Every structure is written in structure tokens, then in C-alpha cells.
Amino acid sequence: MAYADELEAQKARSTLQLLFRAARLLNERAIARMQKRIKLPVRVAHTTLLPHIDLQGTRLTELARRLGVTKQAAGQLVDELEAMGLLERAPDPADARAKLVCFSARGKKALLEGLGTLQDMEAELETLLGGADAATLHRIAAALVRDEEARAAAG
Amino acid sequence: MAYADELEAQKARSTLQLLFRAARLLNERAIARMQKRIKLPVRVAHTTLLPHIDLQGTRLTELARRLGVTKQAAGQLVDELEAMGLLERAPDPADARAKLVCFSARGKKALLEGLGTLQDMEAELETLLGGADAATLHRIAAALVRDEEARAAAG
DNA sequence: CCATATCGTCAAGCTGGCTTGACGATTGCC
């Protein structure tokens, strides 16, 4: 059974699989903690959307473009977050067709809380890994994101 | 606008967000490359299932337990992979009620191809990061997975 | 001033990935 040995050997040593698994587990825990802290049914899709909203407000179409989905899909996410009171739609002074999606006061507060949760987890991360490894991880993750985005841009 | 500064500052420095983003981008690229290479519509759910299948075969109920889903859900994934010719159901000699889910010859080949893709990407990773960082990343990812699994086990 | 493009929304529908419920076949225990 030549397959078996090779398979087992490869399973064990994949950095990528470990990385994927680690990220997934951490992400799930982060979401769970944020929900507990801000007491709102925030889902993964929402946390994907939020970082793309500029503090001065962002148009729905632009959000959709950044997320790589249709404007209807983005609109649905915004609807939900608006219903929770975290986002607001304001008329765009530069274009009466458009609206600016921006954070409500409560939304900003919740965002800070959420980021606080992330900070807590990062503090734990540093405790677990040690300062040197934590710094290295930050540097590596940034490098990977840069590389992937460069590939995406290059097509 | 006290919020704005704090928000911007925190956005930039989150290791976790970078890690999540890097993992997601890498994962998407890995899936795309595998599909291209083995020319089958393998999805994320499938790649989650496959590592849990022992080479000598695994019962459906056991697979479901390992995945943390119902046996029906696991059965559906197995159905799809069986339809692609990657898996087979064999009667379990130890229990006439049960069947052993195992890889077909083609499935083993495809699995090796898929793992080969991962290996290619890891080689690129090493080129990008350098040997020292790549090794550190592997070590860190393994530590994170261990930690998360320990937390999950502890409840 | 009109044609055309863009902004956001309404409506309907699809797909993946699950679930609950029920069932026949087979097992192992008393």
C-alpha cells in the first residue's frame, strides 16, 4: 500500500492545513466571545462587511464592490446591521441617488467593544506564544495578505 | 471624533484580523488550484471530510461524529464524493448493518494530487517567507491548534 | 432637453449545508 504511507506522511506536515484550522478555530471563538460581549447576533458575514465601511460613510455599491458581491447582497447585510442599530443610511450630499452607509454612535461603540475582544484575544495569544513569536506571526500574516492581494490584483 | 482615531489605530494592528484574512485568501486559492488540477467540483465541505476517512475505511456514523454533524449530513457529502468516483462504500465485515466508507483507487490518486497542490503552495510559501519564518509559522500554527483544541475539550 | 448610465430597492428564486423525523435491517444482550 504505497498510497497509505505517502498519505499519512503528507497529512502530518502541512503547514497550510494547520494554518487553516488554527484560523477557523480562532475565528469561531472570537465570534462567540463578541456575541457574548455586545449581546447581538453578529455573524461572520457581518464581521466581513464592517471593516469595509469607512468612518465617514461608504456607498452601498462601493461596499458591494469591495466585498465582491452584488449590491443586493451587500444591502441585505446592511439591512440587518441597521436593524440592530449599528449602522445608519444617510443621504449622500454629493449625489441624491446614493446613500452613505455609516456607523451609528452605538455602532461605533459596539465596534470598539468588538475590537476590544480581539485585543483581549491577542493579549492571550502573546501570552501563549511569547512576544517574539507573536511579533513574527503578525509580520508573517501581513506578508501573506500582501502577497495574496498582489496575486489577486495581478489576476 | 475620538472614535475615529482609535478605530483606525486598532484596525491596523490586529494580528488576528490579518491571520483570518491570510487564511481565507490562501484557502480560496488552494481550492481553486485543486479544482483546476483534479478537474472535479470539490468543495470546502469535502476537503473537511476527507482527512477523517481512514485508509482502511471508516463507518459513516463515525465520520459524522468526527465532523460533529448528523449522519445524514455526512452521508450527503459521501454521496457526492462517491458520485465523483472518489469514495466507495464497502460492507463492513464486522457488522452487516454498517458500511465502510473508503477511498477508491481514483480517490487515492486524486487525494495525492490534492496534497501535491498543497505541497506546491507550501513550497511557494517557503520561497516567499524564507525558511526560518516558514518553520516558525508551522510551529506557531501547530501550537494554536493545540491550544484551541484544549480549550474546546475543557469546555 | 433628452438619452443613457448609475444608485439603491423590491421581489423571487437558487444552492450549500445543515436539521428533524421516520424507517427497515441487523446486532447484542438478557
Add this chain to the structure above:
DNA sequence: GGCAATCGTCAAGCCAGCTTGACGATATGG
């Protein structure tokens, strides 16, 4: 031998997260 428990399957349905299509309102360039 009888009976509860377990194995896998069939059926139906739910929900998130999208999509396509159509539409009124507004903007813009010729």
C-alpha cells in the same frame, strides 16, 4: 427468542447567503 439499541437511508424542510431581473429616482454628457 425476544427486544432495545445501532447502522445507514429516505424524505422533508430550514436558514444563510447569495443570485438574476426589474424598477423608480437621479445624474450626466452631448
